[in-house]
Amino acid sequence: MDVAIYQDDGVESGETAELDPTVFDIEPNDHVIWLDVKRIQAHQRQGTSKTKERSEVRGSGRKLYRQKGTGNARVGDAQSPIRRGGGRAHGARPRDYTHDLNRKEKRLARRSALSYKAANDNIRVLEDFSLDRPDTRALADLFEFLDVSGQDILFATTEVEREIYLSAQNLSDVNVQEVNSINTVDILDADVVLLQEGALDWLTNVLTTAPTVELAA
Known part of the structure; x- marks a missing residue:
């Protein structure tokens, strides 16, 4: 499954990214999703x-x-x-109140949640970019060009991007996180998932290989 890659101004770059079908096109397991959501919410008590x-x-x-x-x-x-x-x-x-799931179940829950988003065409891929300074208007314009304004957005960056994070603080419907910290609830709560290219590569690598990297709680 190929999707267009967008630049930091919301314009298509002319290149595409592949969404690995073993991550973004599986038969979602609703029971494992429920188990992982229950676990995450229990950890917050x-x-x-x-x-x-x-x-x-x-x-x-x-x-x-x-x-x-x-x-x-x-x-x-x-x-x-x-x-x-x-x-x-x-x-x-x-x-x-905390309890745990094994790593295979956590990965299956995330793959199931991502597959739901991909099936509804709610995943966008962006080039890796940074901001020189916090700029809420630039981020709002990007979402406007991507036609996702007014929706709940999960923006997964490749690395910690402080300026992007600060730029989103005045946008109540935007959740900016480094990709290695997102969990199943973050994905399900979002209407649209935006992934930087590096974030997409990280997710694909972690969710398709043997469990060697611990996912976010």
Whole structure:
């Protein structure tokens, strides 16, 4: 599958790039996509919720009144969970929600997500370029020429491009990341995926070879 390569002004360069069918044209595995999305979202949970249980609530362990003879229901101390101001029975405790998938499943999830985008013609390839200084207007004009303005854009650069990243900060629908840090959720959340040539080569190399490079969480 060949796609046109665009220059940094949005004009076609006259050259094409091949989208490897083993990465961009597979039968998507929805279950593995779900597993990877669930894993990524679990990693984002803080897991810091905490309530005080009976042994942690301030107060003495004194029995409030004697066991028998008052006509009242029997009680223990003021920290009892059934009393106002008492501890919480089986309360929330800090915990780690993270879980993992093996590398083959992570790669399959990313290939499946990319195949969905390619099937809908939502992948564009750009020449590698840098900006001398942050320039939001230049980036906005590029997206306008590519006819992707107003859509959620994932822009994967070959290397860390600070000026491009800063240029996109005032564009609420643009997510600029170095290619080795994008994950399945980033791809699925975007309407259009823009790949610099080097980023395309990196993705193709990593997702078609034996798992030797660790992907982004």
